[in-house]
Amino acid sequence: MSRPSVELPWGSEKIRFDLPERWNLAGVLEPAALPGVADPAAETARSLAEPIGSLRLGHLVHPEARVAVVVDDGSRPTPVHQILPAVISELNRAGVQLSQITLIPALGVHRPMSEAELFARVGESWRGQIAWDSPDCDNPEKMTFLGTTSRGTPVWVNKTAAEADLIVSIGCIEPHIIASFGGGYKNLIPGIAGRVTIAHNHAINCQPSTFNNVGRKIENNPMRLDLEEAGKMFKPPVFIVNAVLNSATEVVKIVSGDPVTAHRAGAKISASIFGVKIPAPADVVITASHPMDQDLRQGVKALANNIRALKRGGVMLTLVRADEGVGVFGLANKKLPLGRGALKALAPVLLPLVPKLKLKGMGEEDKFFLYFALQAMRHGTLLLYGPTIPTEIHERLPFVSFVSSPQEGLARAQQRFPKEASVLVLPHGGSTYPIVPE
Numbered sequence: 001m002s003r004p005s006v007e008l009p010w011g012s013e014k015i016r017f018d019l020p021e022r023w024n025l026a027g028v029l030e031p032a033a034l035p036g037v038a039d040p041a042a043e044t045a046r047s048l049a050e051p052i053g054s055l056r057l058g059h060l061v062h063p064e065a066r067v068a069v070v071v072d073d074g075s076r077p078t079p080v081h082q083i084l085p086a087v088i089s090e091l092n093r094a095g096v097q098l099s100q101i102t103l104i105p106a107l108g109v110h111r112p113m114s115e116a117e118l119f120a121r122v123g124e125s126w127r128g129q130i131a132w133d134s135p136d137c138d139n140p141e142k143m144t145f146l147g148t149t150s151r152g153t154p155v156w157v158n159k160t161a162a163e164a165d166l167i168v169s170i171g172c173i174e175p176h177i178i179a180s181f182g183g184g185y186k187n188l189i190p191g192i193a194g195r196v197t198i199a200h201n202h203a204i205n206c207q208p209s210t211f212n213n214v215g216r217k218i219e220n221n222p223m224r225l226d227l228e229e230a231g232k233m234f235k236p237p238v239f240i241v242n243a244v245l246n247s248a249t250e251v252v253k254i255v256s257g258d259p260v261t262a263h264r265a266g267a268k269i270s271a272s273i274f275g276v277k278i279p280a281p282a283d284v285v286i287t288a289s290h291p292m293d294q295d296l297r298q299g300v301k302a303l304a305n306n307i308r309a310l311k312r313g314g315v316m317l318t319l320v321r322a323d324e325g326v327g328v329f330g331l332a333n334k335k336l337p338l339g340r341g342a343l344k345a346l347a348p349v350l351l352p353l354v355p356k357l358k359l360k361g362m363g364e365e366d367k368f369f370l371y372f373a374l375q376a377m378r379h380g381t382l383l384l385y386g387p388t389i390p391t392e393i394h395e396r397l398p399f400v401s402f403v404s405s406p407q408e409g410l411a412r413a414q415q416r417f418p419k420e421a422s423v424l425v426l427p428h429g430g431s432t433y434p435i436v437p438e
Contacts, residue, residue: 008288008319008427015288015319017406019423020414023284028425029276029309031432036250040079044086044241047254051239053261057087057168060237063095065165068158068236070104070187071122073113075294075327077249078172081123087168087241088126102160103132106171106191109198110297111328112136133160137195146233151222153201155230156194164236169259172243173266175274175433177214177304178205178368179224183242184263185231186224193230201227202368203355211368211375214305215275215433218267231259244269247428249291276426278434281311283421284413288319292430295327296320296389302429303382303400304372309424309434310380315413318429319406320386330366331373332393340377340398347374373399381416383409 003018004025019025037043048057061067069087071080091101103122105113112134119127135158136142144162146155161167171191173183190198205211205223213221231238244253244266252273255266287306289299299320310316326332338346354371376382382400385408394402403409413421426432 006286006425008286008425009290010288010319011293011321011323015406017410019410022419023417023421023423026279026282026422026424028427029278029432029434031247031276031428032273034246034252034273036246036248036252040082040243040251040254041086043251043254044083047241047256048086048090051257051262052255052265053258054239057090057239057256058094060239061091061094061096061166065096065100066163067091067096067101067166067168068104068161068164069101070106070161070167070169070192072171072187072191073105073107073110074117074121075110075298076172076182077245077291078170078243079251080121080170082251083170083241083243083254084122084126087170098129101130102164103130104135104158104161104192106187107135107137108190108193109137109195109328133158135192137193137198140194143194146230149226149229151204151226151229153204153226153230154196155189155233156197157188157234158192161188161192162234166236167234167238169238169240170242171240172245173255173263173270174245174431175215175270175305177212177301177372178202179227180213180216180218180221181263181267181270183266184240185228185238185259187240188234188238189227189230197230199367201230206355206368206371208375211372212304212308215271215435218264228260242266244273246273247291247431274432275435276432278309278424278436281309281314281436282424283311283314283417284423285310285314285316285426286423287316287426287429289321289430290428293321293323295324295329296322296332296386297327297329299386299430302426303376303384305431305433306426306429307376307379308436309426312379314380315383315416316380317383317385317403317406317409317413320384320389322386322388325388325390326393331369332396335396336398338398340401343374343398344377347378350374383412385409
């Protein structure tokens, strides 16, 4: 009997290995093979000419307008350099000069971007021609208070954007564990928001019914609805230019216009690509972080996105490339006072307390990740292969068991299932998510 083999993307290479003989490979769940457009710049121009739910960009400004262009940071695969020129051309035709435009990277609580990194992302030719402002979620002098949402989120945002006459938000729409899908107003909240805003908004989904919202209906997602309410508090109009990408991070579609209406149109396309139907949850799930390969914080989305594909009591093996190592990941900053066994046993008691916990060295916004991690470790055994993650970090993340190789991970899964096991493989786990039969 031939042994089923698995192939997973790993940077520009592939990782290949064979499964145990009697394991049943129930499916290799790939995103839909929608081709990328031939010319992303032309697709952007088309989209700007056909905005959804909004006037054309040029009709939202006057020649003296100050324009804030918010772009997502290097943790996202958006080809900003291919999108920005058409946006600038549209603004120029309306009489807006380059000197009136400020670029703002949507950092949230991610690490700052240097000038070189920002202009490598948006296009080197703009350096020296367009000003830029680096937001700081912890600096009150760089923020403005817009009010409080109906769910109690205090809305602190980047002052440069708040005082502009127009905000153009460039990002991508992709499945997201907390927000259902990225893009839309999410580039502003949490992208250029204060830490207290991010913390409160994230914590809204620390409850059993909403802790895993990847790909799920936005209208049932309180965190997403809260951030959209916060986004509507901006005084200047907000116009989005969002890319929908395929698994090769090629542009499939650009949607432009209203941050809610245009976003919903793009989310439908993203769901048609990355939502993959599974026959049933499996004993063993194997997934890789592609295309979220920047760091551990982004890479663990492969685990988070696909936990629903795992049977309760099963084993999940996640391969995380993490080119930059840990990244800004608060859960890795502090060793918890409880080990894996105690955490798992006490999880039912701890979960309701998470939103109220005060943990030194861990940001408020990391409460959601702690909540998710406790729920996930209750669901099954979580194995993680992350060769760039230092050993001392392993002890700080007792929710998962680090393995030295994919083969070690397989061997440990085989100890749990020595005879037969159903297996699902999701090679592009950073963006795909399972649609489980009702």
